[in-house]
Amino acid sequence: MYFEINRNYFIDEISKCNRIVDYKSVSPALTGIFIEVDSDKISLVSTNQTLSIKTNIFADTNDLKIKETGSFLIRGKNFIEILRRMDDEVISMNKVETNLITLSGEKSEFMLNVMDEQDFPTISFKEIGSMIEVETSDIKKSLNQTIISVDEYNQKIVLQGINFQIDSSILYITGTDGKRVSRKKIELGEVYNDRFVANVPFKSVSEIMKLLSDKGKTKILVSDNFVTFTINNSIIQSTVLEGNFPDVNGVFPKDFNSTIYVENKKFLKLISRADIPSEENSSTVVNFILSGETICIKSNIQQIGSFEEEFKEFELKGLEEQNIFFNSKYLLDALRSFETKTIEINFLDSKAPIVVVSSEDPSLSQIILPMFSS
Amino acid sequence: MYFEINRNYFIDEISKCNRIVDYKSVSPALTGIFIEVDSDKISLVSTNQTLSIKTNIFADTNDLKIKETGSFLIRGKNFIEILRRMDDEVISMNKVETNLITLSGEKSEFMLNVMDEQDFPTISFKEIGSMIEVETSDIKKSLNQTIISVDEYNQKIVLQGINFQIDSSILYITGTDGKRVSRKKIELGEVYNDRFVANVPFKSVSEIMKLLSDKGKTKILVSDNFVTFTINNSIIQSTVLEGNFPDVNGVFPKDFNSTIYVENKKFLKLISRADIPSEENSSTVVNFILSGETICIKSNIQQIGSFEEEFKEFELKGLEEQNIFFNSKYLLDALRSFETKTIEINFLDSKAPIVVVSSEDPSLSQIILPMFSS
Numbered sequence: 001m002y003f004e005i006n007r008n009y010f011i012d013e014i015s016k017c018n019r020i021v022d023y024k025s026v027s028p029a030l031t032g033i034f035i036e037v038d039s040d041k042i043s044l045v046s047t048n049q050t051l052s053i054k055t056n057i058f059a060d061t062n063d064l065k066i067k068e069t070g071s072f073l074i075r076g077k078n079f080i081e082i083l084r085r086m087d088d089e090v091i092s093m094n095k096v097e098t099n100l101i102t103l104s105g106e107k108s109e110f111m112l113n114v115m116d117e118q119d120f121p122t123i124s125f126k127e128i129g130s131m132i133e134v135e136t137s138d139i140k141k142s143l144n145q146t147i148i149s150v151d152e153y154n155q156k157i158v159l160q161g162i163n164f165q166i167d168s169s170i171l172y173i174t175g176t177d178g179k180r181v182s183r184k185k186i187e188l189g190e191v192y193n194d195r196f197v198a199n200v201p202f203k204s205v206s207e208i209m210k211l212l213s214d215k216g217k218t219k220i221l222v223s224d225n226f227v228t229f230t231i232n233n234s235i236i237q238s239t240v241l242e243g244n245f246p247d248v249n250g251v252f253p254k255d256f257n258s259t260i261y262v263e264n265k266k267f268l269k270l271i272s273r274a275d276i277p278s279e280e281n282s283s284t285v286v287n288f289i290l291s292g293e294t295i296c297i298k299s300n301i302q303q304i305g306s307f308e309e310e311f312k313e314f315e316l317k318g319l320e321e322q323n324i325f326f327n328s329k330y331l332l333d334a335l336r337s338f339e340t341k342t343i344e345i346n347f348l349d350s351k352a353p354i355v356v357v358s359s360e361d362p363s364l365s366q367i368i369l370p371m372f373s374s
Numbered sequence: 375m376y377f378e379i380n381r382n383y384f385i386d387e388i389s390k391c392n393r394i395v396d397y398k399s400v401s402p403a404l405t406g407i408f409i410e411v412d413s414d415k416i417s418l419v420s421t422n423q424t425l426s427i428k429t430n431i432f433a434d435t436n437d438l439k440i441k442e443t444g445s446f447l448i449r450g451k452n453f454i455e456i457l458r459r460m461d462d463e464v465i466s467m468n469k470v471e472t473n474l475i476t477l478s479g480e481k482s483e484f485m486l487n488v489m490d491e492q493d494f495p496t497i498s499f500k501e502i503g504s505m506i507e508v509e510t511s512d513i514k515k516s517l518n519q520t521i522i523s524v525d526e527y528n529q530k531i532v533l534q535g536i537n538f539q540i541d542s543s544i545l546y547i548t549g550t551d552g553k554r555v556s557r558k559k560i561e562l563g564e565v566y567n568d569r570f571v572a573n574v575p576f577k578s579v580s581e582i583m584k585l586l587s588d589k590g591k592t593k594i595l596v597s598d599n600f601v602t603f604t605i606n607n608s609i610i611q612s613t614v615l616e617g618n619f620p621d622v623n624g625v626f627p628k629d630f631n632s633t634i635y636v637e638n639k640k641f642l643k644l645i646s647r648a649d650i651p652s653e654e655n656s657s658t659v660v661n662f663i664l665s666g667e668t669i670c671i672k673s674n675i676q677q678i679g680s681f682e683e684e685f686k687e688f689e690l691k692g693l694e695e696q697n698i699f700f701n702s703k704y705l706l707d708a709l710r711s712f713e714t715k716t717i718e719i720n721f722l723d724s725k726a727p728i729v730v731v732s733s734e735d736p737s738l739s740q741i742i743l744p745m746f747s748s
Contacts, residue, residue, distance in 0.1 A: 078678055081651035087643060100679075108647055108683035269461060273482055277455040304452055305474075305486035 375444025
């Protein structure tokens with residue numbers, strides 16, 4: 001095995017693979033990155049069993065010159081750090097013995113021990129199933145906006161991830177922990193008749209979010225036990241959570257008694273004040289009292305103290321009286337998920353969920369169940 | 375007690391006090407900041423027993439208006455966070471009951487529980503002793519350059535800190551762990567005859583460094599068991615370490631056989647490559663071989679691999695052959711402490727300490743003992 005490659009590009013691609021590696025894995029081989037040098041490309045593969053990634057670098061791109069095929073398995077962490085400390089634009093790698101490779105720049109040379117590649121599992125990346133293509137930036141934003149409602153340790157396994165589901169020409173991305181729901185709609189532009197449902201684990205979602213760029217398209221393929229994301233030269237494949245994701249349509253109230261229209265930033269700052277900081281970092285119960293032209297926000301944490309503020313900078317449609325209690329964290333998460341200037345909060349009564357939306361971005365809804373307080 | 379103050383300035387001053395607080399202290403009162411409101415100023419005091427700080431804010435500066443004197447003791451952490459979430463430029467504080475204060479802005483109001491101030495210790499900040507005055511930026515830089523050689527867990531108590539000592543008109547600031555010495559000289563401009571010696575604990579030094587700004591002067595006062603730094607409106611007082619600090623002059627070789635002159639950045643990058651990263655984050659033994667016009671740097675870490683590089687970009691005075699072994703971390707720390715473009719490394723032989731200096735900044739010397747390797 002012998003190849004030359006652009007050092008910085010090589011670092012970027014190894015870093016993608018290294019990010020998902022579980023260094024606490026009981027199987028040492030799984031702490032490595034498998035690098036396979038073919039005649040026309042090199043492939044880098046890593047896995048943490050839930051999530052696997054394969055990234056390809058093609059010959060004659062990024063200074064890649066392949067002189068001899070072969071493969072090796074190496075721990076990413078130190079390897080990246082060694083590459084970072086080098087100065088050269090292009091480096092070369094050469095297998096000199098079964099478990100020994102050289103990494104050379106113009107003047108410096110490292111002899112590096114590699115791991116036994118026989119122990120690395122063969123990972124098959126799926127190519128058959130229902131497939132859609134969406135803007136990468138849309139997927140990235142949607143995952144950020146819906147993951148807030150996911151509890152990765154939820155007792156119901158299927159709620160430990162984000163649900164992807166197609167209904168006709170719309171992709172719904174939904175997260176819920178039973179006390180709130182985050183839902184995003186993406187218009188696909190064409191009608192899909194294939195069944196397309198996948199529950200992607202929280203940890204996979206958070207890794208996938210980091211790997212998504214802000215441009216280009218992402219292909220999503222759903223097969224029996226896997227969901228596979230193809231982004232440029234990389235394929236990321238995750239196992240899926242078993243079970244039936246609840247039909248959240250039922251929790252959306254249809255009619256409301258009051259709607260308030262408010263500048264998101266101002267309301268967010270108000271609620272962040274009501275979210276009194278405490279040692280335990282627990283969330284605060286916030287009392288929202290609408291009374292004509294005034295919203296009064298009150299909260300209280302036993303050991304620290306209490307808060308009260310009157311707020312008048314809003315517009316109102318409907319009933320002028322509401323008195324409702326929330327978990328401050330849920331409301332803050334919901335408000336932060338909107339990138340819009342204004343938001344609308346819809347109320348039915350003190351027992352019904354509230355729905356936060358924005359006319360500037362109708363694709364996102366955040367639903368929060370109220371708390372029952374004295 | 376009742377006063378008004380500029381919110382942002384108040385946050386800055388509370389933060390200074392909060393930084394040294396030990397929240398793990400067994401005495402709850404010590405986790406608080408004591409705020410005393412006099413007729414002409416308010417004082418904020420905190421302590422972690424080794425280090426204490428007092429900062430004064432004078433009436434009619436920073437929007438401070440004192441309407442009623444008094445005092446309270448409050449946990450800094452949450453208090454700062456509450457103040458940060460407020461919007462107001464000026465806030466007011468009012469004691470309404472023994473253990474209850476209000477914190478008010480224009481529209482919002484917090485009722486905050488405070489701690490029992492009777493339990494907070496009385497701290498006497500020293501005013502009598504030997505005193506010098508130095509540029510704050512000089513002290514800050516010097517502490518950064520000498521703390522690198524201090525091991526806060528050194529078996530010899532007196533070595534767990536930095537030594538301040540005056541000899542005639544020069545202030546020497548020295549750190550050593552027995553294997554290396556960092557020494558800085560500051561010209562005071564006048565001769566001092568008073569005894570001025572203090573060993574300041576590592577933890578105090580690292581906190582003091584954060585409190586030092588880049589302008590103005592710092593007064594340093596040495597009394598029997600304390601060293602006191604006065605910087606603008608703040609007084610920081612530390613206990614000192616007992617014992618006699620070793621006379622490090624003895625370890626400085628006087629004559630050298632070889633001196634190399636090198637660009638610091640280039641040499642630093644070379645040694646950082648030789649410092650092969652490993653799981654244990656241990657330092658590497660680096661072999662430095664000078665042979666005429668070439669320096670060969672070699673290193674080796676059992677599990678990871680080995681490194682070798684030839685380096686020619688240096689000038690040499692004296693003997694053309696040296697072969698010596700170092701701890702990579704010590705050499706890297708020493709090189710990083712110089713802000714100069716070039717450095718000089720002085721060698722006697724493989725058993726004598728090397729001395730790193732720079733003609734661009736003669737105030738700093740870094741001495742490193744070699745390792746004995748095969």
